[in-house]
Amino acid sequence: MLRDLVFRNRSYRRFYQDVPIDGETLRQLVDLGRLSASGANRQPLKYWLSCDPATNALVFPCLAWAGYLTDWPGPVEGERPSAYILVLCDTEIAPSAGVDHGIAAQSILLGATEKGLGGCIVGSIQRGPLQQALGIADRYDILYVLALGMPKELVEIEPLPDSGDIRYWRDAAGVHHVPKRALDDLIITV
C-alpha cells in the first residue's frame, strides 16, 4: 500500500555501515528517478553513484546532518551511509532542474524503502569541495546527495506539540521523533 511505503520512508541518518549496497541496486533506484516527472520533459538530471568505502569517505565530510540536533555532529564511523546517489543538473541540458530533483529523490527513496533500505535527502552540502573531491565536471551542478543504507535507528512520526514546534528531536533511548502537522490543519476551507 502506497501510504504504508510513504509512512515508512523516513529520513534516516544512522546506518549499519557494514551492510553494503551494490551498484546494481543503485542503478535500479536511479531508474525510478529516470521514470519520474520532469518539467517540460527536459530531463536534465544526471546521477553520480558511490558505494565503495573509499569513495564514500570522500562524500561524507561534505555533508551536514540534522541541523536541529545541535549537539550531534552526524553519524560516527560504523554508522555512516554505505552508499550515496548524487543528484546532478546537467547544465548543458537546462540551467536549472526546477523541482525535478525533489520528485526524483522521493521516487528513489521510496524505492529504497521498498527494498528494506533507508536514507536521507541531504541538501546541506559543501558543493565545491565535493565536486572537486570526486572530479565531477563543471557542467554538472550538485543538487542533492541521497545518503543510503540499512537503517540503525527508529524514527517515529508524532503530532505537533501545542507550542507548534516543528523541530525533530531525539529521546534518551535514541529514538528520532518527527512532529508532523495534522491533516485538518493542512486543508484550507472557506
Ligand SMILES: Cc1cc2nc3c(=O)[nH]c(=O)nc-3n(C[C@H](O)[C@H](O)[C@H](O)COP(=O)(O)O)c2cc1C
Ligand atoms: C530538500 C531537503 C533537504 C534536506 N536536507 C537535509 C540535510 O542537509 N541534512 C539532513 O540531515 N536532513 C536533511 N533533510 C531531511 C529533513 O530534515 C527531513 O525530511 C525532515 O526532518 C522530516 O523528516 P522525515 O523525512 O522523516 O519526514 C532534507 C530534506 C529535504 C526534503
